[in-house]
Amino acid sequence: MKKHILFLAVAMAVPILLLALKPAVPSKPATEQYIIIAWNDLGMHCANLDFSNMCILPPYNNQIAQVILKGSQTNLPAIMPASSGIYVTYEIPGNTESASKTNFWNYSQHIFGVVLSPNIGLTGFGLTGTMMQSDTINYHHVEGIPVTAFPDAAPTVSTPYQLTLMKAYSATNQLLATTQSVIPISHEINCVSSGCHSSELNILNAHESVPGFNIANKPILCATCHSDNALGMPGQAGVPPFSQVIHQKHGNKTNDCYKCHPGPNTQCFRDIMHTGGMTCQNCHGSVSNVGNTIASGRKPWLEEPSCGATACHGSNFAEQPGKLFRQSKGHGGLFCSACHSSPHSILPTTQPNDNVQNIALQGFAGTLSNCSVCHGYTPAGPGPHGFNPLGIKPVTSNIPAKSEILQNYPNPASFMTSIPYNIASAGLVKLVVVNLKGEQVAILMNNPLQPGEYKAEFYTTRFPAGTYICKLNVNGSYDSRKIVVIK
């Protein structure tokens, strides 16, 4: 317990230290052993700009990052934990202040009951700072960056897809790696600009008959009465959630999500599924449906569509049970977003800035699929979703007479063992490892293959020492071989 408290104290001291040390840091990493991958939790954050009448959402943006020590043929890559002392700073080059761009700070005390210094957001973070990390998680995060869509140089030009600059430092303040990721922000809350309402005051006037509603008390925070999970506000008992009333009330007037969501200019849904022709309604249903599902029990913001739905990508590409995409981790403890980016900006997207990070990491836009970015080489072992780029290519051009597993090497194995195997006739090849209780511990290959000589890799570090059986099944012909794992 004592150690824990000490740790927190150290973590809080870092930002202060950092200020003192800033001028001394080099601009290029001293080593190329590390990479940092960063993303936004949602594909878009929306905020009001003028808070004099009402507040739907305050300026509040979030970023997440994972720092990875690159692997090699003899070491798996590792996501760096808090105990490594590595810390990550964030900034938004060209956007250093918000207080002249929105009147949020004039009203933050009235709306949220807190006095905030200019440019400091509701959680105490500013436009630059050090991300949080604790010893129970293996990622860095910052919540509540009060950024606006207006860069310093063009304070009237809406720029929803600005880039952050993230820098990872060692415990001894050596620069380890940098990256850039989009911090999406839009002020297109279009109640008036859509041509639907004549003014915000008009919207408030329509609420006058509601008990307890006092227009003289403006600016009005809708979430004081209507619960809102986006702000973590419980609302008032008996008043329906904000998302429910807003979608139910407007569902018979429009089915155009961009009337309110950002928006005609921002086009927040810009990802590979947008390119493929999908619309908001394909995943969320109609405007009325968004509201009605809340009336029948859906928790707004917390229960959303999922990639793994049977009608969509299915169980091999699913979120973790009971978790949203933004909360789920996949391959090697990486967040889904580390390789795919955020919801509604699944890579590649139509916004060039979304693609910057992966072009820098792997040389091309799209899913982070180049294994060597993290592994330092391309393993012939199954990667994300069982994807096995080397394993599906024969290692020689010989056509073997028999489907069989050959002697693995090294055996016994303490880190990784290569398992050569032959496929005599084309078919679905299943190569798995089971323990002596017969429980399957790894799937090494589950793909249709042509006849040829192949190699799989079995990484053993996660498994207790002992004897395991590797089993091959192709077109109903079986083979198996013993593998010994030592520590």
Ligand code: HEC
């Ligand atoms: C003082 C509490 C309070 C505040 C603040 C408040 N509302 Fe409401 N609102 C209510 C109540 C109560 C209802 C009626 C709910 C019902 O029909 O059961 C309601 C209903 C609504 C409806 C549905 C109206 C209809 O005709 O069906 C909408 C839309 C709505 N509110 C939007 C807003 C917006 C936008 C804000 C912020 C600008 C806001 N509310 C602020 C209490 C409040």
Ligand code: HEC
């Ligand atoms: C391909 C399916 C898909 C489409 C198309 C889609 N969404 Fe989503 N939406 C999702 C998923 C999945 C989530 C939950 C993501 C998460 O937070 O992990 C989500 C969540 C949301 C949220 C809650 C915030 C968040 O990101 O969790 C909003 C708001 C939203 N969507 C609005 C829209 C709008 C508006 C459109 C069209 C402009 C749209 N969505 C198009 C799949 C989709």
Ligand code: HEC
């Ligand atoms: C009349 C304006 C309006 C329209 C039209 C609209 N939305 Fe929304 N939507 C909102 C507002 C405002 C919020 C944010 C409420 C909050 O702060 O919680 C929201 C939040 C959401 C959320 C997150 C909360 C939840 O219920 O899970 C989703 C998802 C969503 N909208 C989907 C859609 C989709 C999809 C469409 C089009 C089919 C759409 N909305 C059309 C105003 C609208």
Ligand code: HEC
């Ligand atoms: C280490 C990187 C990585 C991680 C982490 C990762 N994926 Fe993937 N994902 C891939 C690669 C590589 C592909 C293959 C194809 C491509 O898009 O290039 C893929 C493909 C997909 C597809 C498309 C499948 C299809 O039908 O074409 C979905 C959906 C998906 N992943 C969902 C997820 C989800 C959900 C998570 C988190 C639980 C996740 N991924 C984690 C790398 C990753």
Ligand code: HEC
């Ligand atoms: C974004 C970084 C990243 C990318 C890209 C990536 N990996 Fe990994 N991989 C990891 C991490 C982190 C681990 C976990 C190491 C551990 O468990 O200690 C891992 C573990 C593995 C393992 C060991 C699996 C096990 O069961 O322990 C294999 C095999 C593997 N990756 C193959 C691949 C292949 C093949 C690709 C490319 C298609 C790939 N990886 C792409 C980061 C990555």
